[in-house]
Amino acid sequence: MDAMTLPERSEHLLGALQRRLGPQAVLVDADVPARNCNDWSASLPNRPRAVIRPVDAAGVADAIITCRKARLPFVPQGGLTGLCRGAAPEPGWVAISLERMVGIEEIDPASATITVKAGTPLETIQKAADEAGFFFPLDLGSRGSCAIGGNLSTNAGGNRVIRYGMTRELVLGLEVVLPDGTVMTSLNKLLKNNAGYDLKHLFIGSEGTLGIITRVVLRLFPKPRSTMAALCALKDYSAVVALLDAARSGLGPLLSAFEVMWPDYWDVITARAGVRPPVGAGHGFYVLVEAQGTDESIDAPRFQSWLEDLMERGLLADAAVAQSLAQTKAFWEVRDICAEFGQVLGPHNAYDIGLAVGRMDEFATRCKADLANGIAGCESVYYGHIGDGNLHLVSWVTGLPIERQPKAEMDAIIYGLVREMGGSVSAEHGIGTLKKQWLGHARSEAEIALMRTLKAALDPDQLLNPGKVI
Structure with a gap:
């Protein structure tokens, strides 16, 4: 094998791996499925040299060692719902897909934990927790497609961060395969464990650049016995901030979500998407x-009384209260319709930024004006989780295909304003390659240097998802 060229060596090694793991575990060249060529970032797809689909950590380790011997860069893949090309391959790379590493391994009622394989869809975990009498609070619009390993790798946020925190707060232990093929199993179930460095945090949020997560222990919570929801209309942003303060103090631990929609978002979903919301336009x-609680007989009247008090104080211009779980779901569809903006708006660019809550409307006002004035025909709409400092926006020029959308100009305007206002270029979606050039707008030189030091220590050959994040 020493006399082989590098391409011959890689073909030989991949063939040997296919014989060890099985023909369905290693797909090469023309057999590579289209789904493994890109994530949801709408960038141009790249076909990897091969896709390896192990069923356990040992198979992942074998795949990594094979790639290292063949000098082939490799990228981990889960549900491929990322928006920053963090899981997208480059030509000639190998994709290590966890799509066959699916399943619930254990639910431990005493420790209130669930142990799962990294390729398991988020919605599967939610349903398993529910059937066991528990609640797993992480929730994203892509819940049916995204994999929990990817959720960890990007430290996903979602709809209930204001109460339960980011994904990082929901993880107790994990198993990860390092860039040299070492399997580090630390499936800790202990809430309190200060025995040395908490190594799991190296891998959560690192976007598959420091290791490949294969199994994870997640925290479970008591199942909510009551769910209350209201869609409120307010006159201005100062009223929104006042409502957030009132929700935190008046609802306390019951508060589970606080989603804000600017009027431009409202106009789009009602006029273009055909949504019929329970409150009128013009606000x-x-x-x-x-809000989620434990006793319907107590919680629902408390929620209703809280809203009535706000109405009497003049804080709310209008409000509709869900009278059933079906109505609560309908209220959420008003917020989740943004997942269909591709069909509603056509080609567009989506942004996910972090800002101080008090400055979000200032940002939205300035950003909308700067985009309209700086780019001919540019439109934008604004919405977000707000209570946890997360603002989303989408921008587009009507009639232009995605490859002709002036994304570079949009990026410069949006991220320049984010830096000026002391925010983050990524609140929950990650960096990948699409935001890599803007990382310095949110992180200091010393922070980025330390990130590079960690990457070099764990992956000195730069073969695991190289060129991503830093």
Whole structure:
């Protein structure tokens, strides 16, 4: 094998791996499925040299060692719902897909934990927790497609961060395969464990650049016995901030979501998407407030009384209260319709930024004006989780295909304003390659240097998802 050229060596090694793991575990060249060529970032797809689909950590380790011997860069893949090309391959790479590493391994009622394989869809975990009498609070619009390993790798946020925190807060232990093929199993179930460095945090949020997560221990919570929701209309952003303060103090631990929609978002979903919301148009802001409790007989009247008090004080211009779980779901569809913006708006660019809550409307006002003035025909709409400092926006020029959308100009305007206002270029979606050039707008030189030091220590050959994040 020493006399082989590098391409011959890689073909030989991949063939040997296919014989060890099975023909369905290693797909090469023309057999590579289209799904493994890209994520949801709408960028141009790249076909990897091969896709390896192990069923356990040992198979992942074998795949990594094979790639290292063949000098082939490799990228981990899960549900491929990322928006920053963090899981997208480059030509000639190998994709290590966890799509066959699916399943619930254990639910431990005493420790209130669930142990799962990394390729398991988020919705599967939610349903398993529910059937066991528990609640797993991480929730994203892509719940049916995204894999929990990818959720960890990007430290996903979602709809209930205001109460339960980011994904990082929901993880107790994990198993990860390092870039040299070492399997590190630390399936800790202990909430309190200060025995040395908490190594799991190296891998959560690192976007598959420091290791490949294969199994994870997640925290479970008591199942909510009551869910209340209201769609509120308010006159201005100061009223939104006042409502957030009132929700935190008046609802306390019941508060589970606080979703804010600017009027431009409202206009798009009603006029273009055909949504029929429970409150009328013409208001300054719209807020979806959700609360979850443990006793319907107590919680629902408390929620109703809280809203009535706000109405009497003049804080709310209008409000609709869900009278059933079906109506609560309908309220959430008003907020989740953004997942269909591709069909509603056509080609567009989506942004996910972090800002101080008090400055979000200032940002939205300035950003909308700067985009319209700086780019001919540019439109934008704004919405977000707000209660946890996360603003989303989409921008587009009508009639232009995605490859002709002036994304570079949009990026410069949006991220320049984010830096000026002391925010983050990524609140929950990650960096990947699409935001890599803007990382310095949110992280200091010393922070980026330390990130590079960690990457070099764990992956000195730069073969695991190289060129991503830093």
